[in-house]
Amino acid sequence: KRGGNGDQPPPNGGFNPRMLGGGLSFLVGLLVLGWLVSGFYMVDESQRGIVLQFGRYKTTTGAGLQWRLPYPIQSHELVNVTGVRTIEIGYRGSEKNKVLKEALMLTDDENIVNIQFAVQYLLKDPKDFIFNNRNTDDAVMGAAETAIREVVGKSKMDLVLYEGREQITAQAAKLMQEILDRYKSG
Secondary structure: OOOOOOOOOOHHHOOOHHHHHHHHHHHHHHHHHHHHHOOEEEEOOOEEEEEEEOOEEEEEEOOEEEEOOOOOOEEEEEEEOOOOEEEEEOEEOEEEEEOHHHHEEEOOOOOEEEOOEEEEEOOOOHHHHHHOOOOHHHHHHHHHHHHHHHHHHOOOHHHHHHHOHHHHHHHHHHHHHHHHHHHOOO
16 A cells, blocks of 8 residues: 555655655745845945944944845945045036025125135045935035135135135135034044
């Protein structure tokens, strides 16, 4: 009699629960392995990886092949830390496209000057960049406008336009960095 002792397949190709258990455990093992492999990610030399655990900061990783716990436990963000970012103030694209509300400033001797400049910056801290900013370019633009208006407002027109450009640039850059550091903008 076939199929009665469990060693032999049931007659007529019937269903055997033992065959299902082996295939199901193999499929579950394959799915778990695929889920674990999905935690690998690559960080370029110019980037830093920010690992988030349940949406909160966990760690910062350097360049190379990295692994984190797979989604939904952990996720990652890649941040370019070596690229120079540029913000234009007083113009957009070319000096012919002026934005006068940004460019016109009042000097100490009550003259109006038109100042157009660009700010180039690097990221200092990728963690602060991700978590303390909604729009970094707007924060940099606001800090740059504030800094240059303060420096120009305390200077004479001749100093602003001719004699003290480097001095004004250095003072504005220092003040701008202080403002951004207070914001912890990264």
